[in-house]
Amino acid sequence: MLTGQQVAIVGGDARQLEIIRKLTELDATVFLIGFDQLDHGFTGATKCSLEEVKLDQLDALVLPVSGTSLNGEVETIFSNEKVVLKEEHLQQTPSHCTVFSGISNDYLNQITNDTSRKLVKLFERDDVAIYNSIPTVEGTVMMVIQHTDITIHQSNVAVLGLGRVGMSVARTFDALGANVAVGARRPEHLARITEMGLKPFYLSELENKVSTLDVCINTIPAPIVTAQVISKMPAHTLVIDLASKPGGTDFRYAEKRGIKALLAPGLPGIVAPKTAGQIIAKVLAQLLLENAKNGKGE
Ligand code: NAP
Numbered sequence: 183m184l185t186g187q188q189v190a191i192v193g194g195d196a197r198q199l200e201i202i203r204k205l206t207e208l209d210a211t212v213f214l215i216g217f218d219q220l221d222h223g224f225t226g227a228t229k230c231s232l233e234e235v236k237l238d239q240l241d242a243l244v245l246p247v248s249g250t251s252l253n254g255e256v257e258t259i260f261s262n263e264k265v266v267l268k269e270e271h272l273q274q275t276p277s278h279c280t281v282f283s284g285i286s287n288d289y290l291n292q293i294t295n296d297t298s299r300k301l302v303k304l305f306e307r308d309d310v311a312i313y314n315s316i317p318t319v320e321g322t323v324m325m326v327i328q329h330t331d332i333t334i335h336q337s338n339v340a341v342l343g344l345g346r347v348g349m350s351v352a353r354t355f356d357a358l359g360a361n362v363a364v365g366a367r368r369p370e371h372l373a374r375i376t377e378m379g380l381k382p383f384y385l386s387e388l389e390n391k392v393s394t395l396d397v398c399i400n401t402i403p404a405p406i407v408t409a410q411v412i413s414k415m416p417a418h419t420l421v422i423d424l425a426s427k428p429g430g431t432d433f434r435y436a437e438k439r440g441i442k443a444l445l446a447p448g449l450p451g452i453v454a455p456k457t458a459g460q461i462i463a464k465v466l467a468q469l470l471l472e473n474a475k476n477g478k479g480e
Contacts, residue, residue, distance in 0.1 A: 183208055183209045184205060184208040184209055184210035184467070184470055184471065184474060185209040185210075186211070186474075187210045187211065187241045187242070187470060187474050188210070188211045188213070188236075188239050188240050188241050188242075189205055189210050189211070189212050189213070189240070189241060189242045189243075189244060189470065190212075190213040190214075190215055190235055190237075190240050190242070190243045190244065191205075191212060191213070191214055191215065191217070191227075191244045192215045192216060192232070192243060192244065192245055192246075192256050192258075192265060192267060193215065193216040193245065193246050193256035193257055193258035193261075193265050194216075194245075194246035194247070194257070194258060194259075194260075195246065195247075195257070195258075195259045195451065195455070196259075196451075196455040196456070196459065197246075197247065197451060197455055197458050197459035197462060198217075198244075198246065198459065199220075199222065199459060200456060200459030200460045200462070200463045201244060201459060201462060201463040201466060202214065202224050202227055203224070203463070204460075204463035204464070204466075204467050205463075205466075205467065205470070206224050206225065206226040206227055208467060208470075208471075209226070210226075210470070211226065211228075212224070212226060212227040212228070213227070213228050213229075213230055213235045213240075214227050214228065214229045214230070215229075215230060215231060215232050215235060215265060216256060216258035216260060216261045216263065216265040217229050217258070217260040217261060218260070218261045218263065219260045219261055219262070220260040231263070231265075232265060232266075232267070232271055237271060237274035237275050238274055238275065238276060239276070240275050240276070240279050241276075241278065241279060241280070241470075241473065241474070241477070242279060242280045242281075242282060242470055242473070243267075243272075243275065243279060243280075243281050243282070244282045244283075244466065245267070245281065245282065245283040245284075245290075246258070246283075246284065247283075247284030247285065247304075247305065247451070247462070248284060248285065249283040249284060249285050249286050249287060249290045250267050250283075250287070250289055250290050251287075251289070252287055252288065252289045253266070253289065254266045254267050254268055254289055254293070267290075267293070268293070269292075269293040269296055269297060272293055272294065272297040272299050273297050275297075275299065277298065277299075278473075278477060279299055280299070280300045280301075280302060280469075280473060281294050281299050281300065281301045281302070282302045282304060282466055282469070283301065283302070283303055283304065284303070284304055284305045284462070285303055285305050285306075286301060286303050302469065304462060304465060304466065307465065308346065309465055310461060310462065310465050311346040311347070312346050312350075313461040313464075313465075314450050314458065314461055315346050315347045315349075315350035315351075316350065316457070317449060317450035317453055317454035317457050317458055318347055318350070318351075318424065318449045318450055319347075319350045319351050319354045320449075320453055320454065321446065321449030321450070321452060321453040321454075322351055322354075322399060322422055322424065322446070322449065323354065323355075323358070324453060325422055325444065325446055326397055326399075326420065326422065329420050329422075329442060329444065330396065330397065330420055332396060333359075334355060334358045334359065334360050334397075335358060335359035335360065336359060336360070336361065337360050337361070337396040337397060338360070338361050338363075338394050338395050338396045338397070339355045339360040339361065339362050339363070339395070339396065339397045339398075339399065340362075340363045340364070340365060340391060340392065340395050340397070340398045340399070341355065341362060341363070341364045341365070341399050341401065342364075342365045342385065342388070342398070342399065342400045342401060342402050342406055342407070342430070343365070343366065343400070343401035343402040343425075344364055344366045344371040344374060344375060345401060345402075347401045347424055348364065348366075348401040348402075351399055351401065351424070352364045352375070352378065352380055353378065355397075355399075356378070356379070356380060360397075361381070362380045362381065363380065363381035363382070363383055363391060364378075364380050364381070364382060364383075365382075365383050365384070365385045365387075365388055365391065366382070366384070366385060367384065367385045367386070372384065385402075385406065388406065388407075388411050389408075389410055389411045389414050390414075392411060392414050392415045392419070393414055393415070393416065394416070395415055395416065395419045396418070396419060396420070397419070397420045397421075397422065398415070398419060398420070398421045398422070399421075399422045399424065400421065400422070400423045400424060400425055400429065400430045400431060401424050401425055402425055402430045403425040403426050403429075403430060404425075404430050405430055405432070406430040406431075407421055407423070407430055407431040407432065407436075407443070408432050408435075409432045409435035412431075412432060412435050412436050412439055412441055412443075413435075413439065415441055417439075417440060417441065419441055419442075420442050420443075420444075421436060421441060421442065421443035421444065422444055422446055423443065423444065423445045423446065424446055424447075424449070426447065427445070427447055428445070429445045431443050431445070433445065
């Protein structure tokens with residue numbers, strides 16, 4: 183249980199509701215900052231502002247998946263008020279206060295660093311990334327169905343990258359009956375792709391592997407689907423780019439050639455916000471329980 187732990191949830195979207203639910207269930211004292219328009223009444227959670235909350239009593243501060251902007255602004259869909267996290271706020275927290283965020287940027291790195299507060303980037307964790315790949319894949323299947331006039335079954339699909347998302351994408355399209363080829367750069371990845379019963383190829387060979395493709399799904403956050411590669415694709419090929427912005431596709435060239443290429447960021451939050459929130463809530467609760475236990479042991 184998190185009895186006695188004081189946690190401020192600062193901004194966010196529907197995913198934060200699952201975090202609030204989980205933490206109140208575990209008996210934490212929860213402060214909601216940037217939630218003034220939230221109708222849901224959570225018992226054990228108090229709405230307030232960053233100026234009102236007793237920062238010097240906080241054990242943790244939870245930011246949204248996006249963290250802050252480069253000037254400290256925190257996104258919140260449940261308020262019209264601007265919420266800005268500043269270094270002076272962190273300075274007022276106790277030294278053990280941990281800042282949790284999905285991702286980080288130079289601003290957030292700097293204010294946590296300058297105040298010596300621990301920053302946990304939840305989306306860098308393997309467990310979160312692997313759980314998150316599940317709704318990501320479901321969103322990808324949805325997009326492929328929406329944007330093609332053929333079945334996934336027996337279609338020719340290339341998946342680029344065998345990381346946490348790539349592996350789940352490849353396995354799911356294979357299970358749906360597609361002919362799946364997976365491109366990677368490491369020999370051990372090619373071995374794994376072979377073991378999975380899929381067709382492996384080196385990314386350096388990509389432009390020679392796309393001439394019969396129906397769907398190309400990129401998971402690599404680097405320029406991989408270049409103009410050269412796109413020029414070898416059939417006109418009907420659909421490119422879905424899952425990699426973080428700006429993706430790994432030459433969208434300008436794809437458009438010029440009339441190839442449909444879509445950047446599809448944030449699919450978990452779009453297709454399954456509740457599950458996406460539960461994934462973060464589960465891992466966050468585990469980390470807070472560990473923090474609380476370690477704190478008691480000191
Ligand atoms: P990951 O586990 O780190 O996998 C990335 C893969 O890309 C690895 O196989 C890596 O190969 C390969 N790679 C990276 N740079 C490369 C390069 N320059 N050339 C060739 N291969 C390269 O990451 P992930 O968790 O699967 O996430 C993949 C991307 O999807 C990220 O950008 C992530 O932000 C994004 N994402 C998007 C959504 C969405 O909704 N669209 C959801 C979740 C994640 P090596 O192992 O050889 O380095």
